[in-house]
Amino acid sequence: MLFEQLRAQLARFPKLDYSPLPTPLAPLARLTGQLGGPRLWVKRDDGLGPGMGGNKGRKLAFLMAEIQRQGKRKVITYGGLQSNHARMTAAACAALELEAHLFFFERRPPTLPGNLLLDRLFGARLHFIPFGGGGGASMTLEAANRLVRLVALPFTGPGAYFMPVGGHNVTGCLGYVAAALELHEQVAQLGLEPVTVVTAAGTGGTLAGLLAGFTLLDSPVRLLGIDVGKLWKAFPVSIGRLAGELCAALGEPHDFRPEDVPIIERTYAGPAYAVLTAEAGQAIQTLAQSEGIVLDPVYTGKAFAGLLDLIRQGRFRPGEHVIFLHTGGAPGLWAYEEPLSAFYRE
Ligand SMILES: Cc1ncc(COP(=O)(O)O)c(C=O)c1O
Incomplete structure (x- = not known):
């Protein structure tokens, strides 16, 4: 489907305007320099929407x-x-x-x-x-x-x-099909190729919307979700089903098998959903101290810890671009004061 066709399909659905779009796509220059791996970017969806923002x-x-x-x-x-x-x-x-x-x-x-x-x-x-x-x-x-x-x-x-x-339904996740359109355009304008978008997966709706959007556009942008909770039985099946429903709602049915859903399940979730891991605590500190950007303990901290580990393992080559989709969550920090304090010394 062409870019303008998808834009027109999305425009058929009523929508409120919470924030000016597109959200910024900014380089993480210091962190990229420190890690010496792929070129890192952040997509600032953390500042989007009502009530202190987020995906x-x-x-x-x-x-x-x-x-x-x-x-x-x-x-x-x-x-x-x-x-x-x-x-x-x-x-x-x-x-x-x-x-x-x-x-x-x-x-x-x-x-x-x-x-x-x-x-x-x-x-x-x-x-x-x-x-x-x-x-x-x-x-x-x-x-x-x-x-x-x-x-x-x-x-x-x-x-x-x-x-x-x-x-997590078709109506809500149209929002992330629209985000795929937005990212596809920003990536093309900046000439980022090859490029992978990495996001936390909690209910997987963000991932489903992006998967549907990039598939409909036949976009070169690659996608990777990082499971943060080990919450759901047959999680990739649910994500694939929703992505398929989104494509159908937008006029071009598509089947996604569970293996078509780009997700790393369980590896970075720790013992359970909402239980802080040492790696997430350290990842939050790494981004805060290299770039002054705040992650959260439940979602983005675990996903970013996963991304840092994948970089260490050499999953991305130095010339590649990786966009971390910052989905918000900072208010949760204040509920984790005690476990987080164990990591951060003055
Ligand atoms: C801050 C934050 N990041 C990521 C997610 C995951 O998004 P999704 O539920 O669409 O997978 C959520 C919610 O679940 C969230 O609150």
């Missing part, structure tokens, strides 16, 4: 427009305690005078730091249901969504809009 800004732009069109007054979504998706949904709902109902399948913690503080600031209703937090790849993402929908509805009454975890 969910691209998804919410389409999701909130759909909610408005359907005339819904209440929105249900869920995630881990430090869910950036929940925080940004709360902010988007506040701005549209909608009730945000955020579900966390864990015990209510004694204090509510980081994203939880912001959730309250935005006036969201927090529901803590201690089912044990899920995860552990015991369920597919689709099964988890079906279950939560059933559990949550009695709390809000009928007529609420159910938003899957991470905004």
